[in-house]
Amino acid sequence: MRKSIATVSVSGTLTEKLEAIAAAGFDGVEIFESDLLVCPLPPEEIRARAADLGLTIDLYQPFRDFESVPDDVLTRNLRRAEHKFRLMERLGADLLLVCSNVSPGAIGDDDLAAGQLRLLAERAAEHGIRIAYEALAWGRHVNEYLHAWRLVRLAGHPGLGVCLDSFHILSRGSDPIGIEAIPGEKIFFLQLADAPRLAMDVLQWSRHHRCFPGQGTFDVAGVAEHALNAGYAGPLSLEVFNDHFRQADARRTARDGMRSLIALESTLEHGGPARPIVPTGFAFAELAGTGELGGMLTALGFARTGRHPTKPVELWEQGGARLLLNATGGEPALIAIGLDSPDPAGAVEHAESLLSPVLPRRRGPGEARLDAIAAPDGTQIFFCDDSWLSDFAPDGRAGGEITGIDHVALAQPRHYFDEAELFYRTVLGLSPQPGLELPDPYGLLRSKAMSSPGGGVRMVVNIAQVGAEGVPWQHVALACRDVLAVARRLRAEHPGLLLPIPGNYYDDLEARHDADPELRRLGVLYDRDEDGGEFLHLYTVTVGRVFFELVQRIGGYDGYGAVNAPIRLAVRHSGGG
Ligand SMILES: O=C(O)c1ccc(O)c(O)c1
Numbered sequence: 001m002r003k004s005i006a007t008v009s010v011s012g013t014l015t016e017k018l019e020a021i022a023a024a025g026f027d028g029v030e031i032f033e034s035d036l037l038v039c040p041l042p043p044e045e046i047r048a049r050a051a052d053l054g055l056t057i058d059l060y061q062p063f064r065d066f067e068s069v070p071d072d073v074l075t076r077n078l079r080r081a082e083h084k085f086r087l088m089e090r091l092g093a094d095l096l097l098v099c100s101n102v103s104p105g106a107i108g109d110d111d112l113a114a115g116q117l118r119l120l121a122e123r124a125a126e127h128g129i130r131i132a133y134e135a136l137a138w139g140r141h142v143n144e145y146l147h148a149w150r151l152v153r154l155a156g157h158p159g160l161g162v163c164l165d166s167f168h169i170l171s172r173g174s175d176p177i178g179i180e181a182i183p184g185e186k187i188f189f190l191q192l193a194d195a196p197r198l199a200m201d202v203l204q205w206s207r208h209h210r211c212f213p214g215q216g217t218f219d220v221a222g223v224a225e226h227a228l229n230a231g232y233a234g235p236l237s238l239e240v241f242n243d244h245f246r247q248a249d250a251r252r253t254a255r256d257g258m259r260s261l262i263a264l265e266s267t268l269e270h271g272g273p274a275r276p277i278v279p280t281g282f283a284f285a286e287l288a289g290t291g292e293l294g295g296m297l298t299a300l301g302f303a304r305t306g307r308h309p310t311k312p313v314e315l316w317e318q319g320g321a322r323l324l325l326n327a328t329g330g331e332p333a334l335i336a337i338g339l340d341s342p343d344p345a346g347a348v349e350h351a352e353s354l355l356s357p358v359l360p361r362r363r364g365p366g367e368a369r370l371d372a373i374a375a376p377d378g379t380q381i382f383f384c385d386d387s388w389l390s391d392f393a394p395d396g397r398a399g400g401e402i403t404g405i406d407h408v409a410l411a412q413p414r415h416y417f418d419e420a421e422l423f424y425r426t427v428l429g430l431s432p433q434p435g436l437e438l439p440d441p442y443g444l445l446r447s448k449a450m451s452s453p454g455g456g457v458r459m460v461v462n463i464a465q466v467g468a469e470g471v472p473w474q475h476v477a478l479a480c481r482d483v484l485a486v487a488r489r490l491r492a493e494h495p496g497l498l499l500p501i502p503g504n505y506y507d508d509l510e511a512r513h514d515a516d517p518e519l520r521r522l523g524v525l526y527d528r529d530e531d532g533g534e535f536l537h538l539y540t541v542t543v544g545r546v547f548f549e550l551v552q553r554i555g556g557y558d559g560y561g562a563v564n565a566p567i568r569l570a571v572r573h574s575g576g577g
């Protein structure tokens with residue numbers, strides 16, 4: 001299907017927007033009036049610019065508060081419309097979006113509204129222009145898509161149809177099945193936007209919190225499917241008003257929008273979400289850094305068990321946890337994650353089909369082939385079978401208290417939080433948990449955990465939502481058989497390695513739970529879920545950008561100890577790490 005996007009969805013000047021939209025591979029655009037008004041180019045040149053970029057101008061919008069008005073206002077509105085028709089001729093656009101009247105002065109009379117819309121369609125037809133009428137969720141009298149359709153049917157003009165917008169339909173809780181009762185040729189345009197569930201005024205919700213399909217909680221694909229079933233043959237067009245997108249890099253946002261449409265299209269084709277090749281576990285986590293990190297790993301009980309034959313990379317192991325230390329330089333940081341994949345080449349191909357950058361790799365003769373892509377924060381993600389390990393010729397000394405990597409937490413760059421969910425869901429096939437907001441002493445952190453079925457791969461992305469200096473930290477959480485035993489040893493042998501936990505925390509914990517007094521003695525954090533599952537965890541101090549978490553899950557606990565995260569955020573500011 002043809003894919004379009006409204007210029008309002010990405011940042012920049014109109015020409016920057018068009019370039020970014022074309023670079024992402026869209027076929028067409030909806031030109032938003034506010035973008036055109038501030039553009040120094042005359043409409044003819046905008047038209048030529050779009051054409052040069054291979055973009056069609058599918059729609060011009062919005063035309064507001066036209067219908068349901070007294071006669072004198074109608075005269076003014078028709079005059080206003082004539083000006084827009086002439087502009088559209090210069091622009092080469094032949095579809096005008098008219099949104100339902102929001103004015104308190106609008107008259108609630110369907111016959112009057114339909115008659116006036118018919119008049120508008122007649123005038124438009126003289127310019128070869130058609131009208132797509134859209135019910136805004138906050139329209140004064142017309143705020144349901146089926147009401148807009150009743151008016152269009154009543155008006156009975158071939159140049160008048162409806163514009164369906166998934167946000168307006170789903171934000172009001174309307175049942176989209178009614179779309180199938182609209183003849184396909186009367187659906188002139190289909191706009192797609194998702195949104196998170198928020199309890200707020202619908203206009204504010206629409207203007208600030210829309211996101212691309214798959215980034216929120218709406219069944220956007222369902223709306224598209226009903227429109228296709230009805231016989232709609234126009235473009236799938238993204239129309240997103242979002243405060244972050246307005247500030248973000250236009251090319252990146254446009255590419256993310258395209259990813260959302262590719263994923264949506266394959267949902268429509270396959271009758272379910274595209275089937276990524278889901279990774280089954282962590283093969284390794286790779287960290288830049290040597291001395292200080294090596295010291296910390298030794299303290300944690302890791303042994304250096306192998307070396308790469310040609311690269312300055314060491315393998316460190318403990319139980320099933322494998323870490324690579326890469327001496328290539330730079331401050332200590334998590335630079336790559338290896339995921340066990342049943343089909344590494346297929347996984348890369350799938351990621352590429354969703355516009356993820358595939359990373360070129362150099363490899364020596366006889367070395368294992370490793371396929372990698374870039375995660376949204378730039379971390380390299382490798383898809384691995386067993387062969388990579390043999391490059392390091394491990395010596396088999398891998399015993400210890402740690403059993404594997406439980407999860408990895410990455411910092412998402414500012415303004416790109418929505419991108420992360422779509423990436424991990426569609427590219428890696430992870431399922432998101434509800435997002436969380438966590439207080440930081442100097443701001444607020446947004447956090448979202450995503451996991452594979454069975455929990456073999458768990459990823460957490462964090463982003464500074466308000467204030468603070470951003471959240472550059474990343475961490476690797478290591479699963480322990482007995483975290484209290486680990487804590488006992490580390491607190492005794494390596495004072496200063498673990499974050500100290502305030503006594504106030506334990507006073508509160510003991511008020512909530514019958515907590516083992518040893519938790520307080522050892523500075524171990526604790527959480528319990530509704531089913532009695534328990535989570536014991538503690539943190540190391542930070543080295544460069546990274547720290548480690550030691551965790552133990554008991555009784556099917558499936559969370560991440562989020563209630564305790566603010567303790568870590570605060571303690572690192574009080575000199576703890
Ligand atoms: O927020 C608005 O006013 C607005 C304008 C045009 C649209 O297509 C829309 O969905 C919303």
Ligand SMILES: [Mg+2]
Nearest residue numbers: 134165191239
């Ligand atoms: Mg709309």
